[in-house]
Each structure stands twice: as C-alpha cells, then as structure tokens.
Amino acid sequence: MAKNLWREKGMVNLAEKIYEMTGENVYLCYLCGKCGAGCPMADKMDYLPYQVIHMIQINDMESLNAKSIWICATCFTCSVRCPRNLDVARIMDGLRTIKVRAQEQTIDLREVEDLDKLPPIALVAAGRKYT
Amino acid sequence: MxxxxxxxxxxxxxxxxxxxxxxxxxxxxxxxxxxxxxxxxxxxxxxxxxxxxxxxxxxxxxxxxxxxxxxxxxxxxxxxxxxxxxxxxxxxxxxxxxxxxxxxxxxxxxxxxxxxxxxxxxxxxxxEILRDLVGYDKIKEKVRRSLGGLKVASFYGCLLLRPREVAIDDSEDPIVIEEIMIQLGADPVDYPYRNECCGSYNVVRTPEYVWDRTKDIVESANDYGAEIIVTTCPLCAYNLEEGQKRRKKELKGREIPILYVSELVAYAFGLDDALEPEVKVLIDRMVRDRG
Structure with missing residues (x-):
C-alpha cells in the first residue's frame, strides 16, 4: 500500500475528505463494477471507477495519481446506474478538485493544438476541469 | 408567447x-x-x-x-x-x-x-419547448416539406439526459428527438450509442481518445443505416465532425454529415432563410436521392 502521508501528518483520511467535499459516502460502494462496465472511457483508464473508489475506501493515496480521474469526462453514466445511488462522477470530481486545489494542474492552454479551431465551449470546460 | x-x-x-x-x-x-x-x-x-x-x-x-x-x-x-x-x-x-x-x-x-x-x-x-409547450401534433401541422423517410440517427450526448434531476428525458431510453423526427417525416434509427458520451472536453487535452470514441459512434450509426446524425450540443457536433475527418482512413463505412435538430425542423417547416445554403443543398440532395 502506498505511503499514507495525510495520516502521518495527522490529517483526515481520503474517504472522509471526499465525504466532506462531495457528500458522497464511498463505503456504500460494494464494488459491483457496473460503473466500470458502462463507462464510455473505460478502455482508456488505468483504474476503472469502482477500482478508484476501492482505493479511496482503503485510503490508498495512489488514487489521486490515477490517470482515470482526468480521463473521466463527467458524463454521469455511472451516476445514474449506480445501484447504491452513489454519484460516482461527483467522487471523481472530488479527487480532481483535491489535485487542482493543490495547484497540480494538468493542462497549459497555451500549448493546446488546434487552439483556434476548437469551439469556445471545449476550452471553457477544459479550463474549468483541468486547472 | x-x-x-x-x-x-x-x-x-x-x-x-x-x-x-x-x-x-x-x-x-x-x-x-x-x-x-x-x-x-x-x-x-x-x-x-x-x-x-x-x-x-x-x-x-x-x-x-x-x-x-x-x-x-x-x-x-x-x-x-x-x-x-x-x-x-x-x-x-x-x-x-x-x-x-x-x-x-x-x-x-x-x-x-x-x-x-x-x-x-x-x-x-x-x-423541451417543442415537446411540452408546442406538442408533437402542432409540429406535424407546420410541416411543409416532408423529409421523405430520411434515416436520421439522433445523438443525445451526456448532459441532456444526465444527471436525472436536470434531465430532459429518460437517461437510458430517450425518445424526444425521435418523436420530433417522426413528425417531420423522417425515419429515426435506433442505435446503441445514441445516449453515450462523445468524450466531451477531453478533446482539448487528449484528442486521440475523443477521435476513438467518435469513430465508434459513427460506425455504429453507419451499421444501423443512418444517413445523417442530429444533435443539439455544439461540442458533440464538433467532436463528431472533426473525429470523422481525423479517423478517415480507419473509419468503416461512409462519413455521415452532422446537423443540428433545429436545422432539420427548419427545413421541414420550409424556413430556407434560416439555413446555411450548403446545409439546405445537403438536405435537399439527401431527400431527393431517396425519391
């Protein structure tokens, strides 16, 4: 298991942090895999949504470094299908927000190719999610 | 009103x-x-x-x-x-x-x-306005030019249907665009990708993922015989159109033109001034080719 920096520093655990931020209780998840099965971006992800949730349950900080949380396009397919009524997209956004609030941005809009061709909606959305 | x-x-x-x-x-x-x-x-x-x-x-x-x-x-x-x-x-x-x-x-x-x-x-x-305030019957009355059985694949994308509290229709089995298309005289195509995500804003950071996604969507629509894809989301429209150009070589089947729902409605209502000339020519040709 990855080193638990927050606990060493006397901070709350990841599941509590996510609960505080998003109001979603990750311990409700019983890992049925429905979110991963229906996810349109699943084939690009390193950890499927339920695997990310499992990592949060066991307080594995590696979940914050998962590529998946940036590949999730917040399409809510998982959220409407979850049998436990967990808003999975919201949990993913919670993880992203932890990273973004720690100033770990994943995009520099100046380096985007096709910048002049992309519709404004894409740039605004990417700016809000990745920075 | x-x-x-x-x-x-x-x-x-x-x-x-x-x-x-x-x-x-x-x-x-x-x-x-x-x-x-x-x-x-x-x-x-x-x-x-x-x-x-x-x-x-x-x-x-x-x-x-x-x-x-x-x-x-x-x-x-x-x-x-x-x-x-x-x-x-x-x-x-x-x-x-x-x-x-x-x-x-x-x-x-x-x-x-x-x-x-x-x-x-x-x-x-x-x-929603077309469905709830106008009603399908009134749309049918207004049609001046039927679409003549044009095979239309509707692409809803994600945010119209999800999450449930803001959805305009059922998340898994939406029907509103199909109903409108039937009133216009088109033949809606039921294909599995119609309510899936196109990759959305990922097009800015990892466009390759989005092109893969749109290729799947367009191929699926092709398999079910669609001649045209309609959507209401400007980002879906861009991704689907650009994705077909970028994956031209790998794409099985034809390229499918992407239009907005409103454009087909305007065409059926005979509102030629509201259409771009090339869009009008495109729909004209498709409807005429069907006889």
Whole structure:
C-alpha cells in the first residue's frame, strides 16, 4: 500500500475528505463494477471507477495519481446506474478538485493544438476541469 | 408567447447555424424571443464538489439578469437554452440555489452587486419547448416539406439526459428527438450509442481518445443505416465532425454529415432563410436521392 502521508501528518483520511467535499459516502460502494462496465472511457483508464473508489475506501493515496480521474469526462453514466445511488462522477470530481486545489494542474492552454479551431465551449470546460 | 433566451458562448460562435435555425423555428411556432441582456458565460461544466459555491456564481448571475430582462420586457418565466451544456449548468445552479438556503445566502453575498435571485425562472431546452409547450401534433401541422423517410440517427450526448434531476428525458431510453423526427417525416434509427458520451472536453487535452470514441459512434450509426446524425450540443457536433475527418482512413463505412435538430425542423417547416445554403443543398440532395 502506498505511503499514507495525510495520516502521518495527522490529517483526515481520503474517504472522509471526499465525504466532506462531495457528500458522497464511498463505503456504500460494494464494488459491483457496473460503473466500470458502462463507462464510455473505460478502455482508456488505468483504474476503472469502482477500482478508484476501492482505493479511496482503503485510503490508498495512489488514487489521486490515477490517470482515470482526468480521463473521466463527467458524463454521469455511472451516476445514474449506480445501484447504491452513489454519484460516482461527483467522487471523481472530488479527487480532481483535491489535485487542482493543490495547484497540480494538468493542462497549459497555451500549448493546446488546434487552439483556434476548437469551439469556445471545449476550452471553457477544459479550463474549468483541468486547472 | 414571449420567452427569454440565453444563447451561451458557442451558440454565438461556431454553432451560429443552430441559433439561426432554432430561433426561426420558434418564431414560426408563434414565440417571441427576447435575449437576456448582458448575459455571461455559464462555465460549460458544473464542478461537483459541494463545499464551494463558486461554480454557481456565473450561472446565477445570468439568471439574475434574465429575471431583470423578464421584468423589463414583460416576458413569461420561460428561459430557452439551445446548448446541452448551458442547459445542464443553468439547471444545476438553479437547483442548488433553490434547494439549499445556506448556499443561496453565500451566493447572494458573492453577487451583492446584483439584485437577489428570486428563483422564478423555468429553464427549458429547445427540445423541451417543442415537446411540452408546442406538442408533437402542432409540429406535424407546420410541416411543409416532408423529409421523405430520411434515416436520421439522433445523438443525445451526456448532459441532456444526465444527471436525472436536470434531465430532459429518460437517461437510458430517450425518445424526444425521435418523436420530433417522426413528425417531420423522417425515419429515426435506433442505435446503441445514441445516449453515450462523445468524450466531451477531453478533446482539448487528449484528442486521440475523443477521435476513438467518435469513430465508434459513427460506425455504429453507419451499421444501423443512418444517413445523417442530429444533435443539439455544439461540442458533440464538433467532436463528431472533426473525429470523422481525423479517423478517415480507419473509419468503416461512409462519413455521415452532422446537423443540428433545429436545422432539420427548419427545413421541414420550409424556413430556407434560416439555413446555411450548403446545409439546405445537403438536405435537399439527401431527400431527393431517396425519391
């Protein structure tokens, strides 16, 4: 298991942090895999949504470094299908927000190719999610 | 009936075709459109953490200005949106403001330079207005030029249908675009990818993933015999169109033109002035080829 920096520093655990931020209780998840099965971006992800949730349950900080949380396009397919009524997209956004609030941005809009061709909606959305 | 209208950033830029056609259709159906004065961008995506309200500031500012426009021009409380993402964001912010008094108070403090939001508006997407205010029968009456059994694949994308509290139709089995297409004399195609995500804003950072995605969508529509794909989201339209160009070599089957729902409605209503000439020529040719 990855080193638990927050606990060493006397901070709350990841599941509590996510609960505080998003109001979603990750311990409700019983890992049925429905979110991963229906996810349109699943084939690009390193950890499927339920695997990310499992990592949060066991307080594995590696979940914050998962590529998946940036590949999730917040399409809510998982959220409407979850049998436990967990808003999975919201949990993913919670993880992203932890990273973004720690100033770990994943995009520099100046380096985007096709910048002049992309519709404004894409740039605004990417700016809000990745920075 | 006078209704408010919130365009949003992209409808005024790359999706101007959609605006022209939609407004012409609604005017033909007897609506008077009043654009919200001094509207601001909604933010396109709604950030979901609940411990902050900053994501709702821009949409609520727009809604406040919509309310002032409503009072000034004596319109009804209906606020029209054309873009799926604007529709999603405005509804999410409106829900958040109405359902949580603490959030409402915080937002009022943030927006102290504006009057308070009264929560009187009813935000409706173009498709909802066609379905709930106009009705399918009246659409059928207005048709001047049938689409002659054109095989239309509707692409809903994600944010029109999800999450449930802001959805315009069922998340898994939506029907509204198909119903409208039937009234226009088209033949809707039922294919499995119609309510899936196109990859959305990932096009900025990892476009390859989006092109893979759109290739799957277009191939699936092709397999089910679609001749045209219609959507209401300017980002889906861009991704699907650009994705086909980028994956030209790998794509099985033909390239399929991507149009907005409003353009087919405008064509069927005979509103030629509202269509771009090349779009009109394209639909003309497709309908004629079918005989």
């Amino acid at each position: 006078r209704i408010l209208y919130y365009p949003g950033c992209t409808v005024k830029a790359t999706a101007i075709r959609d605006e022209k056609a939609s407004l012409a259709v609604l005017e033909a159906l007897g609506f008077k459109i009043v654009e919200v004065e001094d509207w601001v961008c909604c933010g396109a995506v709604y950030n979901l953490p609940r411990d902050t309200v900053i994501q709702a500031v821009a949409p609520i500012r727009t809604l406040i200005r919509a309310e002032s426009t409503m009072r000034k021009h004596k319109t009804s409380e209906i606020l029209l949106t054309l873009c799926s993402m604007c529709n999603h964001v405005l509804k999410m912010a409106d829900n958040m403001y109405r359902s949580n008094p603490d959030v409402a108070y915080k937002l009022d403090v943030y927006l102290s330079d504006e009057p308070n939001y009264e929560g009187k508006l009813k935000i409706m997407h173009f498709l």
